Amino acid sequence: MVTAAPGEDRSPALALVNTWRLTPGGPVDDLGSPGEATSWLHRHALAAAVPGAEELSRLTELRTAVRELLAALAEGRAPDAAAVEAVNAAARADAAAPQLAWRGGPRREWHSTRPGTIDAAAAALARDAIDVAGGDLGPLVRPCEAHGCVRFFFREHARRRWCSTTCGDRVRAARHHRLVVEQRETSP
Ligand SMILES: [Zn+2]
Numbered sequence: 001m002v003t004a005a006p007g008e009d010r011s012p013a014l015a016l017v018n019t020w021r022l023t024p025g026g027p028v029d030d031l032g033s034p035g036e037a038t039s040w041l042h043r044h045a046l047a048a049a050v051p052g053a054e055e056l057s058r059l060t061e062l063r064t065a066v067r068e069l070l071a072a073l074a075e076g077r078a079p080d081a082a083a084v085e086a087v088n089a090a091a092r093a094d095a096a097a098p099q100l101a102w103r104g105g106p107r108r109e110w111h112s113t114r115p116g117t118i119d120a121a122a123a124a125l126a127r128d129a130i131d132v133a134g135g136d137l138g139p140l141v142r143p144c145e146a147h148g149c150v151r152f153f154f155r156e157h158a159r160r161r162w163c164s165t166t167c168g169d170r171v172r173a174a175r176h177h178r179l180v181v182e183q184r185e186t187s188p
Contacts, residue, residue, distance in 0.1 A: 001084045002028075005144070005155030005163040011137065012044045013129035016059075017067045018163075020152045028030040029058055041121050048121035055118045062090050062122055066129045069154045072132060096122035146171050 002023075008015040019030035019040060031037040037050040037059055050056050065086035074080035099111045110127060112120035132138055140154040146167035153163045162168040 001127060002036070003166070005153040006156060007140070007161065010069070010131055010154070012046070013066050013125050013132055014141075014154065015044060016063050016072070016125050017064065019069075020150070021093060022148055022150050023036055024148075031056065031063070032108050042072055046116060046121040046124055047116050048118050049116075058118065058122055060127075061086065062125060065090075066125070069129055069133055069153075070141050071143070074143050074152070077089050083121050087129050090122045090126035093104075093119040093126075095125060095129070096120070147174070 002021070005018055008018060018156050021028050029036075030040050034050040034052055034056050037056050038048075040049065041048050047094065048165070050059065065083040068083035069079050069087060072083075094117070095113045096110045097113065098154050100111045101107045114120050116127065132141070137154055139144070140156060141152055142155045142161075144151045144163035144167055145161045146163070149163060151163040151167075153160070162171065
């Protein structure tokens with residue numbers, strides 16, 4: 001298991017984008033098969049099963065759209081219109097309603113009218129992506145600056161530049177290596 005990037009615990013849409021990543025050993029996809037996608041959804045409190053390739057591609061297409069949304073936020077540009085429409089379409093797939101839950105205090109929760117369906121799971125992810133884009137977290141979206149890493153995170157601390165300590169260590173090790181090589185080349 002890879003460590004979650006900062007913010008994944010607050011945003012399942014961010015976690016969705018980071019299910020596809022590059023590692024020194026090659027690309028890794030947590031949504032590589034319907035079975036893997038089902039357990040990923042369960043780990044993120046989205047109780048839906050991904051029965052086949054068609055449902056799986058709905059999730060991976062939504063992931064592509066949300067990735068474009070996060071990239072646009074990080075780069076301060078407008079996202080691709082098709083990506084916005086894909087996220088909106090996914091959000092419309094389930095007629096969820098706001099419900100008041102009283103757990104030691106008032107909480108607004110969205111309850112699906114079709115719980116357990118792939119539509120409900122995709123809509124919950126899309127709704128979260130919309131909340132991120134239109135809310136306080138939007139300006140915090142950053143791509144990891146480590147070379148070869150494609151994960152995103154929320155920069156809640158001004159100095160954070162990497163999605164994980166692994167990436168930070170890798171960058172520092174590469175910088176050190178470069179320095180050693182340069183010293184060797186410039187020494188007589
Ligand atoms: Zn990284």
